[in-house]
Each structure stands twice: as structure tokens, then as C-alpha cells.
Amino acid sequence: MFNNTIISILGDNPLSSSQKNITVDLQEYSGETIEIGDYEFEITKRIFISGIEPLIYVSRYIKIGFKIYKILHIKEFDDYMEGWIYELNRQPEMT
Amino acid sequence: MRKSLNTNIDFILYEFGKDFLLNGITQKGLFLEVTDKISYYNDNFLTTDFPFETGSLVNYQDSDWLIISEINHNNDQDMSIYKARMRKCSNILILNVNGILHKVPCLVTDKVALGLDINTYISTLDTQIYIMVANDAFTSNIKLNDIYKIGRLNYSVQNIDDLTKPGLLNIKLKFSEVPQVLPVYSIQILNGESTTTNIDIPIQLNIKIMDGDTILTEPLPVVYSSSDEAIATIDALGYVIPVSVGSCIITVALESDTTISDSLSLVVEEVPILDNKTVIVSGDIEIIKGYSKNYTCSFQNNGIPYSDNSIFYIKADDGVSATTLATITSQNGITNTCTIYGNNLGYVKLFVKNESETLISEGFRIRVKSLF
Numbered sequence: 001m002f003n004n005t006i007i008s009i010l011g012d013n014p015l016s017s018s019q020k021n022i023t024v025d026l027q028e029y030s031g032e033t034i035e036i037g038d039y040e041f042e043i044t045k046r047i048f049i050s051g052i053e054p055l056i057y058v059s060r061y062i063k064i065g066f067k068i069y070k071i072l073h074i075k076e077f078d079d080y081m082e083g084w085i086y087e088l089n090r091q092p093e094m095t
Numbered sequence: 096m097r098k099s100l101n102t103n104i105d106f107i108l109y110e111f112g113k114d115f116l117l118n119g120i121t122q123k124g125l126f127l128e129v130t131d132k133i134s135y136y137n138d139n140f141l142t143t144d145f146p147f148e149t150g151s152l153v154n155y156q157d158s159d160w161l162i163i164s165e166i167n168h169n170n171d172q173d174m175s176i177y178k179a180r181m182r183k184c185s186n187i188l189i190l191n192v193n194g195i196l197h198k199v200p201c202l203v204t205d206k207v208a209l210g211l212d213i214n215t216y217i218s219t220l221d222t223q224i225y226i227m228v229a230n231d232a233f234t235s236n237i238k239l240n241d242i243y244k245i246g247r248l249n250y251s252v253q254n255i256d257d258l259t260k261p262g263l264l265n266i267k268l269k270f271s272e273v274p275q276v277l278p279v280y281s282i283q284i285l286n287g288e289s290t291t292t293n294i295d296i297p298i299q300l301n302i303k304i305m306d307g308d309t310i311l312t313e314p315l316p317v318v319y320s321s322s323d324e325a326i327a328t329i330d331a332l333g334y335v336i337p338v339s340v341g342s343c344i345i346t347v348a349l350e351s352d353t354t355i356s357d358s359l360s361l362v363v364e365e366v367p368i369l370d371n372k373t374v375i376v377s378g379d380i381e382i383i384k385g386y387s388k389n390y391t392c393s394f395q396n397n398g399i400p401y402s403d404n405s406i407f408y409i410k411a412d413d414g415v416s417a418t419t420l421a422t423i424t425s426q427n428g429i430t431n432t433c434t435i436y437g438n439n440l441g442y443v444k445l446f447v448k449n450e451s452e453t454l455i456s457e458g459f460r461i462r463v464k465s466l467f
Contacts, residue, residue: 012105035096035098036098037100038127039107059106073096088110090109
């Protein structure tokens with residue numbers, strides 16, 4: 001696991017401010033989609049987090065660089081977490 | 096992998112939600128085109144996180160839509176989601192309620208398509224049509240035998256069904272050779288096409304509303320507006336308040352149809368400065384008996400000198416009686432000067448007036464004194 005990408009954990013709203021910065025392993029990903037209601041979301045990135053980070057859960061938003069992502073799925077293992085993230089089409093305006 | 100919409104509605108609304116008007120109020124919702132059947136009608140599903148009702152009017156993508164289905168509610172206590180089918184309104188009927196014309200979006204359909212379960216591919220020409228409108232305070236004015244122009248033709252109301260679909264009215268109409276008679280309104284500002292005022296003077300706009308050639312004795316609701324509120328504002332009663340120097344267009348329009356309007360070109364000027372003219376005499380206050388002194392006068396308007404022709408004259412010290420204590424030996428009305436010779440000891444008053452005698456100075460007191 002290459003923990004070389006810093007992410008900001010936001011709240012449950014893409015406009016909320018950063019609560020914590022952590023280092024994760026960010027990987028490109030393809031082939032998985034998540035359906036919510038009538039909408040389909042293609043997962044293009046995954047994050048791997050060493051240990052269990054209680055602030056990371058489904059419905060949270062994270063910021064990587066200047067982009068906001070939504071965590072759509074979480075897999076928890078004994079010593080790490082895997083998160084499927086979706087890059088928002090409607091990126092909030094940065095202030 | 097599927098996830099629940101209930102727990103993600105905020106996210107979906109943020110990502111895909113679009114602004115629309117629900118009964119005139121801005122809201123955000125999800126719109127999804129109905130693609131289950133190819134039909135003549137243009138249907139969308141509307142999903143929101145707030146309640147609404149069958150028969151609600153939606154303005155979306157610059158078109159009017161009618162909620163035509165029951166509202167599907169997910170019954171989730173934590174996150175309520177409401178979903179319904181809406182159909183794009185194809186026509187408008189004009190409803191005259193106490194003289195105010197209301198445009199009512201409606202769906203024109205044939206008989207079999209009144210139900211949601213059946214969609215026909217082709218509607219047949221008939222002398223009867225069916226329309227669907229919202230069941231609200233305006234459409235409750237629709238009565239049997241009323242005549243409405245829908246499309247190019249006129250139809251009379253044969254039957255009104257307000258029971259089958261709560262929130263909606265299904266109305267059966269039949270072709271009518273008698274046309275719908277609607278008032279032909281016009282509005283006129285009686286203050287003229289243009290007017291000028293200054294910053295200190297408001298203007299009351301006077302208007303008349305006519306139906307054809309008849310002046311309405313009970314005016315219809317109107318809206319006033321100013322093209323530039325930095326120049327002048329106007330309140331709901333047509334009272335224009337100048338704000339700054341410049342020009343703007345003041346408009347009045349029928350509230351129910353803003354295309355019926357009239358305008359006035361307003362020019363706001365500075366407050367004019369009123370004339371405050373004076374004439375002031377200057378010179379020595381003493382003349383030695385047997386000698387002369389020169390005197391001048393200055394005409395001023397609000398303190399600023401201006402040119403006028405002067406006429407000097409002398410009175411006794413009371414300012415009224417004639418005197419021989421001093422004499423004006425010469426004067427020049429253009430250069431506003433005069434020369435006075437002291438005859439005998441005492442006081443005199445020198446006055447000056449302009450040629451048109453609209454201005455007279457105060458008396459300038461001069462003492463004629465002895466040399467020693």
C-alpha cells in the first residue's frame with residue numbers, strides 16, 4: 001500500500017469544510033458501477049486506508065487536490081479500509 | 096451494485112437536481128424522462144424530498160407541466176421521497192375570473208388517453224375533446240356551457256369530472272360555433288408620453304384601463320416598474336419618487352398580462368436655483384461740503400455679479416423725503432457709477448434701482464460734513 005496521497009475528509013455535504021487530512025493509497029479503478037434509484041455511477045477511483053478511520057463512511061465527501069468526491073461504498077478489513085469514490089460532476093465553486 | 100435512494104437523495108439532488116417552479120415557487124427536483132412507451136405525450140418523472148400534490152403545476156425547461164399521477168411516497172420516516180409523473184401541457188385556455196384573464200395550462204387528450212394506463216399513438220379528429228387541468232381556485236370557475244378557445248377552435252364545456260382524479264379536472268368539451276368572448280384590455284398613462292420633474296418633486300402616475308372603448312370603473316390589478324431605479328422608483332400605487340438626475344422609462348402593465356402596458360419617458364433634472372437678485376451701493380460714507388465723491392453699485396444674483404443698468408437717486412435721511420443736502424451731478428447707468436456733490440451739512444441716503452425698476456437697493460447713508 002502506497003500511502004502517498006493526502007485527502008481531506010469533509011462532512012456529509014460537498015460544501016462542508018475539512019474535518020481531517022489523512023494519507024491514503026489512491027488507485028485508478030474501472031469496471032464497477034453503483035446504481036442509486038434511476039441513476040448509475042461509474043467508479044473510477046478507489047482509496048485504501050491503513051487501519052480503521054472512523055470519519056470515513058458512506059455518505060461522506062472527500063477532497064483530493066481540487067476535486068470533490070463522494071464515498072459510495074466502503075469495505076472494511078482487519079487492518080485497512082477500501083473506499084469506492086465518485087468524482088462529482090457538479091464541483092462546488094472553490095473559495 | 097445497488098444502493099438505496101433514501102439514504103442518498105441529498106447527494107442525487109445535489110448532483111442531478113434541477114431548479115423548477117412548483118406552483119410558482121422555486122424548488123429543486125430530479126427529472127427523468129419516461130421511456131417505458133413511445134407515445135405522443137411528453138412525460139417526466141419528478142422526484143423531490145418535499146411533498147407536492149396531484150394537479151400541481153410545474154414550470155420546467157420553460158414549459159408548463161401538470162402532475163397527473165398520484166404521488167408515490169417512500170414512507171421512510173428519516174428521509175421522505177416523493178415521486179410522480181408529470182405531463183407537458185400542450186395548450187392554454189384563457190379563463191376570465193372577475194375580469195382578470197388567467198392563462199390555464201391544460202392537456203388536450205382524446206377520450207381513451209384520459210387514463211394513464213393507456214396511451215394511444217394517434218388521436219382521431221372529433222368534435223369533442225377532453226382536457227385535463229389542475230383543480231384549483233382558478234379552474235373552479237369553469238362552468239358548464241362556458242366557451243373556451245383551445246388551439247384554433249372554440250369549445251363549450253359539456254361535463255366536468257372532479258372526482259375521478261383528485262387534484263385534476265377532466266373536462267369534456269364540444270365544438271362551438273360561438274366564439275369565446277374575451278375582453279380586449281388596453282392601458283394608458285394619462286400623464287403623457289414623457290414628463291420632466293426634478294429630484295424634489297415626486298409624480299403621481301394616473302392611468303386608465305379600457306375594455307375596447309369602455310373605461311373600466313373598477314380597475315384591474317396593475318404592476319408598475321422603473322427601467323432604472325437609480326433614477327426613479329415607483330411604488331405599487333404609481334407614486335414616482337425621483338432619486339437622481341437622468342432619464343428612465345416608467346411602465347405600467349396589467350398584472351394578469353404584462354404584454355398589455357403603457358410607458359412614460361421620465362426625465363429627472365436638478366432642482367432649479369431660484370433668482371435672488373440684489374444691488375449693493377459702495378463708496379465713502381462721508382462727503383465734505385463743497386466737494387464731490389464717486390459711488391458705484393453692483394448687481395448680484397445669488398451672490399454672483401451680473402450686468403444691469405443702474406439709476407441712482409438721493410432722498411433725505413428718512414429715505415422718503417426729497418433733499419437738497421447733496422446732489423447727483425452725473426451718473427452712468429452702464430458702468431453703474433455716479434458722482435455726488437455735498438451742498439449742506441447733514442445726512443442723505445443714496446438709492447439705486449435697475450432700469451426696469453424690479454430691484455431697488457437699501458439706502459446708503461452718506462454724511463455731508465464740514466471741512467474742519
